[in-house]
Amino acid sequence: MQLINPGIGLIFWMTLAFLIVLFILGKFAWPAILKGLKEREQSIQEALDAAKEAQEQMKRLKMDNDKLLKDAMEERDAILAEARKMKEKIIGDAKGKATDEASVIVESAKEKINSEKLAALREIKSTVAAYSIEIAEKILREELKDKAKQKKYIEKLLKETSLN
Numbered sequence: 706m707q708l709i710n711p712g713i714g715l716i717f718w719m720t721l722a723f724l725i726v727l728f729i730l731g732k733f734a735w736p737a738i739l740k741g742l743k744e745r746e747q748s749i750q751e752a753l754d755a756a757k758e759a760q761e762q763m764k765r766l767k768m769d770n771d772k773l774l775k776d777a778m779e780e781r782d783a784i785l786a787e788a789r790k791m792k793e794k795i796i797g798d799a800k801g802k803a804t805d806e807a808s809v810i811v812e813s814a815k816e817k818i819n820s821e822k823l824a825a826l827r828e829i830k831s832t833v834a835a836y837s838i839e840i841a842e843k844i845l846r847e848e849l850k851d852k853a854k855q856k857k858y859i860e861k862l863l864k865e866t867s868l869n
């Protein structure tokens with residue numbers, strides 16, 4: 706029953722032991738514990754600040770990356786549009802040049818055909834004239850073998866000539 710009803714001496718020595726332990730703890734342990742807690746709190750706060758700053762930097766980087774990506778896409782679209790325009794211009798120029806060259810070739814071919822046609826006609830005319838002269842010569846020789854026919858033919862020619 707001593708524990709249930711403690712005596713004054715026991716309470717005194719327990720209080721004295723408690724105060725001594727409290728004094729020793731207050732003098733040596735608590736400042737070290739409080740210092741450790743304060744350092745821990747400071748390092749946690751610094752880590753939280755660093756994490757917050759890193760998060761903000763990540764947001765800025767992401768925004769910068771998005772902007773760069775958007776700029777790159779716009780530049781790519783502009784380059785592609787310019788390339789399409791150049792392609793269409795080159796194709797148009799090539800078509801125009803091909804059309805012009807085709808026209809020149811067609812005109813040249815027409816001129817060549819006409820010149821060859823004229824040359825062929827001249828050759829045909831000269832051949833026909835040569836054959837006509839040859840045939841007329843043969844006919845005249847045949848008809849002019851006889852002296853009477855010769856005189857008759859000359860008179861006929863003279864009559865035709867005087868009529869004109």
